[in-house]
Amino acid sequence: MEYVKLINCMRCGMCLPVCPTYKETFLETASPRGRVALLRKLQEGELEQSERLLEFLSLCLDCQACASACPCGVNAGELVAEFTCQRKTEKGLGFMEELILRRLVPHPDRLESSMGPLRLYQRSGVQKLVRTLGLLKMFPRPLERMEGLLPELPARPLRQEIQEVTPAAREERGTVGFFLGCVMSLIFSDASRATIKLLSSLGYKVITPRNQLCCGAPNMLGGDLEGMKQDARANVEIFSGYDVDFIVTDCGGCGAELKRYGHHLEDESASAFSAKVRDISQLLALHRDELRTMLKPLELKVTYHDPCHIAHCQGIRAEPRELLKLVPGLTFTELNEADACCGSAGTYNIQRPEMSDRILKRKLDNVRSSDAEVLITSNPGCLLQLKKGLAEQLPQVRIMHLTELLAQSMEGESV
Amino acid sequence: MERSFIKELQTIVGGEYILTDRESLAVYGYDSTPEIESLPAAVLLPGSTDEIIRIMRLCHGAGVTVTPRGSGTNLSGGSLSAGGVVLQSSRLNRLLEIDEENLTATVEPGVITSALHRAVEARDLFYPPDPGSMNISTMGGNVAENSGGLRGLKYGVTADYVMGLETVLADGDLLRSGGKVVKDVAGYSLNPLLVSSEGTLGIFTGITVKLIPKPRGKITMLAHFPLLQDAALAVSAIIAAKVIPATLEFLDKVTIRCVEEYAHVGLPLDVDAVLLIEVDGHPVVIAEEAAAVAELCRKHRCSFFQTAQNPSEALKLTEARRTALSALARLRPTTILEDATVPRSCIAAMLKVIQECAKKYDLVIGTFGHAGDGNLHPTCLTDERDPDEIKRAHAAFEEIFDAAISMGGTITGEHGVGLAKKKYLPRLVGESGIRVMRGIKQAFDPKGILNPGKIF
Numbered sequence: 001m002e003y004v005k006l007i008n009c010m011r012c013g014m015c016l017p018v019c020p021t022y023k024e025t026f027l028e029t030a031s032p033r034g035r036v037a038l039l040r041k042l043q044e045g046e047l048e049q050s051e052r053l054l055e056f057l058s059l060c061l062d063c064q065a066c067a068s069a070c071p072c073g074v075n076a077g078e079l080v081a082e083f084t085c086q087r088k089t090e091k092g093l094g095f096m097e098e099l100i101l102r103r104l105v106p107h108p109d110r111l112e113s114s115m116g117p118l119r120l121y122q123r124s125g126v127q128k129l130v131r132t133l134g135l136l137k138m139f140p141r142p143l144e145r146m147e148g149l150l151p152e153l154p155a156r157p158l159r160q161e162i163q164e165v166t167p168a169a170r171e172e173r174g175t176v177g178f179f180l181g182c183v184m185s186l187i188f189s190d191a192s193r194a195t196i197k198l199l200s201s202l203g204y205k206v207i208t209p210r211n212q213l214c215c216g217a218p219n220m221l222g223g224d225l226e227g228m229k230q231d232a233r234a235n236v237e238i239f240s241g242y243d244v245d246f247i248v249t250d251c252g253g254c255g256a257e258l259k260r261y262g263h264h265l266e267d268e269s270a271s272a273f274s275a276k277v278r279d280i281s282q283l284l285a286l287h288r289d290e291l292r293t294m295l296k297p298l299e300l301k302v303t304y305h306d307p308c309h310i311a312h313c314q315g316i317r318a319e320p321r322e323l324l325k326l327v328p329g330l331t332f333t334e335l336n337e338a339d340a341c342c343g344s345a346g347t348y349n350i351q352r353p354e355m356s357d358r359i360l361k362r363k364l365d366n367v368r369s370s371d372a373e374v375l376i377t378s379n380p381g382c383l384l385q386l387k388k389g390l391a392e393q394l395p396q397v398r399i400m401h402l403t404e405l406l407a408q409s410m411e412g413e414s415v
Numbered sequence: 416m417e418r419s420f421i422k423e424l425q426t427i428v429g430g431e432y433i434l435t436d437r438e439s440l441a442v443y444g445y446d447s448t449p450e451i452e453s454l455p456a457a458v459l460l461p462g463s464t465d466e467i468i469r470i471m472r473l474c475h476g477a478g479v480t481v482t483p484r485g486s487g488t489n490l491s492g493g494s495l496s497a498g499g500v501v502l503q504s505s506r507l508n509r510l511l512e513i514d515e516e517n518l519t520a521t522v523e524p525g526v527i528t529s530a531l532h533r534a535v536e537a538r539d540l541f542y543p544p545d546p547g548s549m550n551i552s553t554m555g556g557n558v559a560e561n562s563g564g565l566r567g568l569k570y571g572v573t574a575d576y577v578m579g580l581e582t583v584l585a586d587g588d589l590l591r592s593g594g595k596v597v598k599d600v601a602g603y604s605l606n607p608l609l610v611s612s613e614g615t616l617g618i619f620t621g622i623t624v625k626l627i628p629k630p631r632g633k634i635t636m637l638a639h640f641p642l643l644q645d646a647a648l649a650v651s652a653i654i655a656a657k658v659i660p661a662t663l664e665f666l667d668k669v670t671i672r673c674v675e676e677y678a679h680v681g682l683p684l685d686v687d688a689v690l691l692i693e694v695d696g697h698p699v700v701i702a703e704e705a706a707a708v709a710e711l712c713r714k715h716r717c718s719f720f721q722t723a724q725n726p727s728e729a730l731k732l733t734e735a736r737r738t739a740l741s742a743l744a745r746l747r748p749t750t751i752l753e754d755a756t757v758p759r760s761c762i763a764a765m766l767k768v769i770q771e772c773a774k775k776y777d778l779v780i781g782t783f784g785h786a787g788d789g790n791l792h793p794t795c796l797t798d799e800r801d802p803d804e805i806k807r808a809h810a811a812f813e814e815i816f817d818a819a820i821s822m823g824g825t826i827t828g829e830h831g832v833g834l835a836k837k838k839y840l841p842r843l844v845g846e847s848g849i850r851v852m853r854g855i856k857q858a859f860d861p862k863g864i865l866n867p868g869k870i871f
């Protein structure tokens with residue numbers, strides 16, 4: 001880790017009020033400023049890599065809210081992630097990590113077939129039985145939590161169903177390559193279907209390459225930089241085979257990762273790829289005037305949760321709100337602490353359940369006081385986490401992906 | 416610190432709220448002050464006034480020192496402890512009351528300044544002090560440092576709003592001073608002593624502040640000046656014309672360059688100074704005031720003047736000032752932010768001194784700040800890994816402070832003395848000043864256990 005990145009922190013504390021773990025604990029060790037200081041003192045040899053130090057660092061969500069607030073351009077979340085990644089690289093990938101990160105995750109077909117049994121498990125009614133009997137309590141906690149997070153899976157992943165080329169529904173204005181995130185395809189396929197439909201209605205030909213791989217974010221999370229680069233190279237190669245104006249994704253996590261391919265691979269084609277990447281809200285907002293004429297009324301009270309990967313990592317805040325406000329009849333209320341993490345944060349909700357639940361609760365309390373009927377967001381991790389939270393604590397509020405709501409408004413369906 | 420003593424503290428606050436591990440102590444060894452670190456022996460996060468009373472009784476008995484801390488954002492080393500107890504007040508964060516009949520708010524010390532703003536503004540009331548750190552600074556810290564802010568020129572500083580304090584003294588006794596009454600001449604005025612006491616006289620556990628009606632309107636203006644002298648003259652002229660803007664902020668040439676490079680807000684690089692001016696109050700009055708400001712700026716040869724027509728335009732105009740610190744701080748690893756303050760008629764002279772010092776010591780110093788009240792923030796951009804440059808920075812600031820004193824100004828307008836400015840205080844207040852201050856300290860804390868080593 002570059003020392004200068006650590007001493008750039010002037011300890012002003014501007015990052016404290018936005019850090020979810022500081023807000024919960026008021027502890028300097030659980031603050032961005034504290035985390036940078038721990039890393040710095042580690043590097044200076046004043047502290048050792050003690051269990052406690054690692055524990056303090058691992059409480060970081062890598063939500064990067066601190067980076068948005070920092071006047072000095074310090075990114076505590078990223079520094080902690082870099083440290084974790086480095087440690088894991090030094091240790092080498094374990095057998096399971098190797099299996100999951102290198103062999104399973106990058107290849108959608110393998111990932112999809114591994115989900116087969118789960119789907120069967122849900123459909124056969126065994127899930128219900130298991131849940132009612134509390135059989136999962138017998139499994140280790142992480143497994144139990146993972147199970148609890150899973151909503152009902154679609155019959156088939158979208159990737160297997162979608163045509164590679166969806167023609168523009170009217171006079172063609174351009175071509176977009178659609179980067180279909182793994183979780184979007186496997187779990188939130190309705191939302192990605194809505195995304196494709198919106199793009200096509202606006203006159204885009206949508207190309208969804210069948211052979212695209214995972215964006216590589218899970219590898220980064222698992223400390224596998226090399227694996228991430230392998231995915232990135234393959235994706236750059238695949239998309240360069242098509243003549244597209246933009247590469248669009250409706251997954252905040254994928255978008256953030258894809259935009260950094262240029263940075264990671266340090267080559268021209270990767271930079272060109274990254275320069276074309278847009279979050280779906282960015283592209284839709286370009287056509288706001290047209291959209292306004294196409295949307296039909298929805299009488300709904302709606303609020304919006306900013307996914308960290310969209311607000312903090314990509315700096316996109318205005319577009320999703322603007323798009324929601326285009327829908328006639330819709331009442332938009334701003335969520336208090338809208339851009340605070342929901343506690344999902346990759347696998348954080350499985351690894352640090354207690355803190356994750358505290359952060360989730362705060363988010364849900366804010367949703368409650370917003371008085372909204374529908375919570376909108378646009379990242380699969382947030383969708384999973386919030387869906388579970390709402391079901392347990394606030395069942396009267398529904399959650400939807402931004403594009404689902406917009407597509408429904410375009411159809412004139414009541415939600 | 417002895418284990419048995421730590422055990423006793425533990426029984427007061429509970430195991431979760433006492434930290435003695437190396438890692439925790441290491442990160443409580445700093446605040447926002449550059450270059451100063453000092454390790455405490457324990458950190459406590461009490462949850463009630465009663466716990467604080469018990470902690471103080473215990474520490475007083477054992478002669479253990481106690482340093483109060485809010486969010487640790489002060490710029491003078493005030494919240495650092497050498498081998499004693501740090502007492503962080505963040506958990507005492509309840510907003511106890513907004514009294515709309517008496518126009519007061521009562522808070523616990525851990526309440527964040529901007530949270531108080533939001534709460535009172537929701538009721539059309541106004542708590543003006545707005546330090547740049549208001550999103551994280553605590554009310555306890557604000558009172559202890561007598562913090563100022565952008566609205567200081569028209570509305571004053573924290574001291575102008577503190578009406579009542581509840582303070583735990585060094586021996587654990589509770590002192591109540593002031594209250595909700597507007598007039599009170601019973602005995603010595605203790606509040607002004609306690610405000611800006613930097614944690615050396617007592618620990619605030621309750622704070623009652625004055626509120627005022629929220630101004631009905633605000634007009635934001637921006638002016639560019641090719642010549643520094645003209646900007647300074649414009650400031651004097653505005654005030655002489657009996658217009659008191661809520662905000663009258665200034666950016667110098669170095670800052671302008673940095674802001675433009677970093678944020679591309681459209682500042683020309685050939686101007687010497689930018690003024691951000693905001694007038695607030697009754698819509699009819701501020702329209703007149705804004706017109707007067709515009710005329711005076713033009714008369715003093717501004718090269719550009721804009722009045723915001725709506726809130727989003729206003730936000731745009733304030734962007735340069737808002738990004739000033741970020742833009743400067745990004746340039747080099749180490750940022751030393753000072754707050755020498757002079758009578759406002761001396762602003763131009765002070766700026767000249769700062770520029771000369773930067774040149775003489777071969778430093779980059781960007782200056783921005785509250786031109787209206789003479790409180791400037793010369794900000795030295797340096798690198799702590801370069802000891803020679805750091806030495807030159809200190810030499811430059813020493814000259815700047817001496818100049819401020821000779822102009823009838825002060826070494827610190829709002830950041831406090833703490834450890835960082837201790838050495839300069841005698842030059843400002845003289846031996847008699849120090850003697851009286853020591854006497855006051857003695858009266859409050861004869862054993863000297865509260866935040867020792869600070870101020871003098």
Ligand SMILES: Cc1cc2nc3c(=O)[nH]c(=O)nc-3n(C[C@H](O)[C@H](O)[C@H](O)COP(=O)(O)OP(=O)(O)OC[C@H]3O[C@@H](n4cnc5c(N)ncnc54)[C@H](O)[C@@H]3O)c2cc1C
Pocket residue numbers: 011012013446447482483484485486487488489490493494504524545546547548551552553554555556557558559560561562563564565613614615617618619620740829830866
């Ligand atoms: C980027 C930046 C911008 C800033 N802008 C401004 C500004 O515009 N104006 C300004 O005035 N200051 C400014 N400051 C300085 C600082 O934020 C203020 O001094 C603030 O009041 C400190 O609050 P805190 O909660 O962080 O207190 P701390 O730093 O934790 O403590 C400050 C002092 O108060 C004492 N203290 C804390 N709590 C209590 C208590 N309950 N009882 C008794 N004593 C207590 C401490 O012992 C210490 O001496 C700025 C700082 C930064 C980093």
Ligand code: SF4
Pocket residue numbers: 008009010011012013014015016032033036066069070071072073074075076
């Ligand atoms: S990380 Fe940035 S915001 Fe946080 S204390 Fe350091 S410099 Fe300030």
Ligand code: SF4
Pocket residue numbers: 018019020021022031032035059060061062063064065066067076077078
């Ligand atoms: S990334 Fe999030 S959790 Fe981690 S330090 Fe930054 S704000 Fe806190």
